[in-house]
Amino acid sequence: MPPIPSSLHVLHPRLSHYLKPNFVSLSYFSISPRKFPLSRQLIPINPRTLFSVASALSPTENGSGGGGGRSGALAGPPVLENVMQKIDVNPPKGTRDFPPEEMRLRNWLFHNFREVSQLFGFEEVDYPVLESEALFIRKAGEEIRDQLYCFDDRGNRRVALRPELTPSLARLVIQKGKSLSLPLKWFAIGQCWRYERMTRGRRREHYQWNMDIIGVPEVTAEAELISSIVTFFKRIGISASDVGFKVNSRKVLQEILRSYSISENLFAKVCVIIDKIEKIPVDEIKKELKSVGMSQEAVDELLEVLSIKSLSKLEGRIQHVAGRLLVFSYFYAKHSQGILWHMVTVECLTRATEILGGSGEAVADLKQLFSLAEKFGYSEWIQFDASVVRGLAYYTGIVFEGFDRAGKLRAICGGGRYDRLLSTFGGDDLPACGFGFGDAVIIELLKDKGILPELSPQVENIVCALDHDLQGAAATVAIILREKGQTVDLVLESKPLKWVFKRAVRINAQRLILVGNTEWKKGMVSVKILASGEQSEIKLDELE
């Protein structure tokens, strides 16, 4: 709409809306309010139009009920072109609002995350929720990277809302380089985004608590991490009969897969497939494993190995595999003809040794973890499970996963060692391990158990003036209390006492402080303890 000629507005700017049908582009009368140039010849207008203007301008129309202008700036009769349809009042699909009751729960959860992290001497960090997409692209067919919330920003940079926090951690560690004093013990609580198909209870954003230890190659680090999660569970009322940790080492799997001719390039990809066991039908798993080049028998054997739930059985299986190679080498040695056959024999021996060594290391790690679990006091929480590999490509050693023993929920948390992540970003590798713990499943678990905390608003005082003229006095009282560290809900309008009492109940106030004329003149206020009903007059400077 082109600007309306100012002359049309002289009487009243709103006139333009009403007069326009009759007066489009006609000068009604042109008076500059500053210069008082007298009436030029006027074009006649339709008196009925002017009447309707007059009534439209009546002051009662200027109340608060009528506004609908998109600019949201002024009262007045609605300008049709500016009236908006009601917007979708829900947050975008898959995201959440946090009204006060939800926010109290979130704060309670985060507070526990923070307190536990601090008990363990971890320092808090954070990274941008928006990162370069390159940080999250890995060639392993992970679910996570197919669900990136990515876009080109206005500067044509390819960016993504972070689906997890670990890559940002790695980036920051590389950036800081030698200036960091190892080991780092860092924690973060950040929102992560995944664009996934919406199913029951699955959202597109969640908050994740991460704890990471950078610079410790020993399994004490993993033991410490699991200890912190156990400490967290205990604090919020979850016991070892509700929740357990399945523990495994990817090194075991790596050696087993080696013996079944799985290229190391494919290792991460196979882990990602295996992670879907119990999530998709076993036939699907088999198909996917075959599609990356595994033979039918390798797949069958693999699934059998994955079903192992005891460390000693695992050791047996490893010895079996290595033994087979030793038989090979014996055979080759016996039938060897010349240098070529000799080398094949040596290679078989080397490989058997590597498998025993590699798996042996893995088994030793796991045994140490179980031994430390005793010292930390959480033995009953953990168990070996060869099928746990976690769905992220970058894990290299011990992996673990928190699960509900009732078997109703998805994994509660998961983590592991990722000693090779930094080099995938071009940095120097550092031993590293960590975990992620989402804010969704744990709440479901607490709900199922019926131990979700009931968190009500908590304001210690409600202060109310008994007379409109005493609003300022009530403000003074509120400020005195607040300066003493007391939380105060100040009633900002004149309201009946009944209303004030109702509000006091809603906010769980302990005291109602009334500022009335008689007391105020004496420099006093009336204080009512709401639990007991006890009421007294207290001097302003004695108010605590």
Place this chain on the structure above:
Amino acid sequence: MPPIPSSLHVLHPRLSHYLKPNFVSLSYFSISPRKFPLSRQLIPINPRTLFSVASALSPTENGSGGGGGRSGALAGPPVLENVMQKIDVNPPKGTRDFPPEEMRLRNWLFHNFREVSQLFGFEEVDYPVLESEALFIRKAGEEIRDQLYCFDDRGNRRVALRPELTPSLARLVIQKGKSLSLPLKWFAIGQCWRYERMTRGRRREHYQWNMDIIGVPEVTAEAELISSIVTFFKRIGISASDVGFKVNSRKVLQEILRSYSISENLFAKVCVIIDKIEKIPVDEIKKELKSVGMSQEAVDELLEVLSIKSLSKLEGRIQHVAGRLLVFSYFYAKHSQGILWHMVTVECLTRATEILGGSGEAVADLKQLFSLAEKFGYSEWIQFDASVVRGLAYYTGIVFEGFDRAGKLRAICGGGRYDRLLSTFGGDDLPACGFGFGDAVIIELLKDKGILPELSPQVENIVCALDHDLQGAAATVAIILREKGQTVDLVLESKPLKWVFKRAVRINAQRLILVGNTEWKKGMVSVKILASGEQSEIKLDELE
């Protein structure tokens, strides 16, 4: 790369990388490790290749330094196609990492935001950082909407990273509707995004503290909001000599503009332009004002009015404007011929009355605010300034802005009344006011003043095993202390004592607890108070 035939991997999966040049798609020898089918006829291989394989497979090569695979999963010689260039280790342009030292500062700031909000009885809320773009589109030429971080999500929804929190608040209030008990007193601390050209100190994200009161039409609400900001300033060491608030009411401007024939449609747009005064040259301002249809004289008069810094001068100006209209009406009444002229006279009178009324209301609001400021005890912090209108389209009444008195920084915070925002989203309007307070300028101010707090890591205890075998014992000690609420940094590796002392200093530990063999056998540990150097042996169950 197609999957390598499994037979090629039997000796060692890595062989494939080395053998491929000679053996592409040839079966080297095909042995199933499970079935021991004996040697088929072999194709001869180049012994030199096999030698290089043997050396490549030596265990020393299998260390931690060589990895470069993109999958980040396993050690091994780098596979060239997977070696990545070093990624950009900086966060995306205009965004920040929060390493521990920065995070401590952020937490300190947010802690103060939270504590003040709670002192005032406000409840915390939050909304998604990603919202529908429609929520932020207003027809007022605001800077904020030209800088939206917006994109189409995978479901082709037009979304945007929020540039501010208020529209989400409005959305949630409409959504909750009648279920809410008014007045709402809500606060939020959320990250907001603006894609703006990068200049010194300007970033593309910042955290914003918001406090809003919904449901209170009286100016007590604005007074309470400013009081909370003053309380915050005082807590962090900022005084009225550092910072002030400029206060105005958009209602004043609205009436002044009316008399200069500015359509109400353009009011918000004019406010957005006026907000740039002191940010861009005055000639630019004049040009922009003219471009929306204001005459030269109106622009000049407007700028003169905006320079008013006292309420009484403002009242004078308003009376002058209304007086002019009264002269009109007198003139028209005198020269009136018939109903038409009579109506013009009436209209002039009505309008003069409205201006006096509207502005009178505005002046009364401002006077009440100044009076309440006295009761709240922050009179010396606030001053009237007609030029302050704030850059958001939706303000309708009192607006205010926190500024540094040294005049070096941008606005520290800003807010005002926005009684018409809800209807622009199709909801029923509710009286509302609030403010936004960013995390950037305040930090600059604290730096300039030299009162940025020095926040060091704080871990109460450092626990260290003197012998590798005592790692588990040290873990037990750590857990005992943590269960008693003590924060503990557990040394997870065998480290020289010198290293441990250095770390103790870095984390500001108060006690060093050493777990040595002799003491441990007696169920004791050695406790050193680091400040005094005092050392003692303490029984495990007496450890506090």
